[in-house]
Amino acid sequence: MxxxxxxxxxxxxxxxxxxxxxxxxxxxxxxxxxxxxxxxxxxxxxxxxxxxxxxxxxxxxxxxxxxxxxxxxxxxxxxxxxxxxxxxxxxxxxxxxxxxxxxxxxxxxxxxxxxKQTTRPDMAATAPVKDVAPGGNRAVLTLSDGSQITLDSAGNGVLARQGNTRITKLGNGQLAYSGSGSQDGKILYNTMSTPPGGQYQLILPDGTGVWLNAASSISYPTAFTGNERSVTVTGEAYFEVAKNEKMPFRVKAGNTTVDVLGTHFNINAYKDEASINTTLLEGAVRVSASQQQQQLRPGQQARVKANGTSIQVVDHADISEVMAWKAGFFSFNDADLPTVMRQLSRWYNVEVTYEGRIPQRVFTGEIGRNLTLSQVLKGLTKTRIKYRIENGNRIVIQP
Known part of the structure; x- marks a missing residue:
């Protein structure tokens, strides 16, 4: 041979x-x-x-x-x-x-x-970098009375009571609710928020699992009553909804509402993204925006522009790319530089600005979210991206 x-x-x-x-x-x-x-x-x-x-x-x-x-x-x-x-x-x-x-x-x-290029990229970074550690399990829980609990530093066990509902931090770091709500029937609301560089997992009172990405939040009642289970989301969250046909589950995010009975889906509703994207992995959901509605099948994605009312349905969404954050890595498929940097800025809690014209680059592939910022930036220099660091937490992309 x-x-x-x-x-x-x-x-x-x-x-x-x-x-x-x-x-x-x-x-x-x-x-x-x-x-x-x-x-x-x-x-x-x-x-x-x-x-x-x-x-x-x-x-x-x-x-x-x-x-x-x-x-x-x-x-x-x-x-x-x-x-x-x-x-x-x-x-x-x-x-x-x-x-x-x-x-x-x-x-x-x-x-x-x-x-064939006239200049060859340096093997080292173009500027000294004050290293930034990757994000981790960090979140703040805001109770119905406005008091706050920093979850990443709180010990395991019962953290608080909201009426008859117990809030418990489990040994695996999840937050779980159990009980029957308030004694007088009043609905109490909690909010879990992750900072830039944070993520967290929550089990809602009905058993629904929620994973929050960085710079995200979810507001929800401490016990579900009435004829629906309704929560509000900002940023990005993945849901594994507990089935209850008598009480449909509803997620509100910006100008988009997602109605489900029992299913697995991801919703990306960051304000700095062009659209709110709902991606269905299992089951069925109905996505609504203004007076329009679309039913999704597994593998489909619904996109609603932030200031629009129309719903665009993508038949074959890249599920691995959508769910990469939950699996512990970034995934890009022909992504431009701003798309890449928006994800990095959320996970490493850094500001990204552009000096002059934004470099035209296309990125494809995966990178673990456990890398430090300097390791990621070193990779960017190998694609002829130039940058400098200001004040330790601002990345300035140069033309």
């Missing part, structure tokens, strides 16, 4: 996630010895990007990419953190340790494109 045939076989094994440890080691060795750019040619063919020029051009800076490979491997062996990789003007974020070999493939694939 020729070297080219062997490379094709190994790359295919990696793509299918079927490569053995020995095959990974063999592939890494072949990449290390790839002075002729064979892998670049193969990947160009695979991705339909091959041209007569790229098929014959093997003049790329091998030393530079070998150093990049070393950085990724060193980071992987010391911290087991996801690697941040430049590929054809996109950034690929890889999450699991077995991707070490794939990291090398993607780095090599990017060599041809970047070698």
């Amino acid at each position: 020729s070297t080219s045939e062997r490379l094709t076989y190994l790359l295919e094994q990696v793509r299918l996630r079927q490569a053995t440890a020995a095959e990974y080691r063999e592939l890494l060795q072949l990449i290390s010895d790839d002075e002729q750019g064979e892998i670049v040619k193969l990947l160009d063919t695979w991705h339909g990007a091959g041209t007569a020029e790229s098929a014959t051009n093997t003049d790329y800076d091998h030393a530079y990419w070998q150093q990049a490979v070393k950085e990724i491997l060193d980071a992987d062996h010391t911290s087991r953190q996801p690697a941040v990789l430049p590929v054809k003007n996109r950034i690929y974020f890889l999450q699991r340790y077995w991707w070490a070999a794939a990291c090398m493939i993607l780095l090599t694939a990017g060599a041809y494109y970047l070698s």
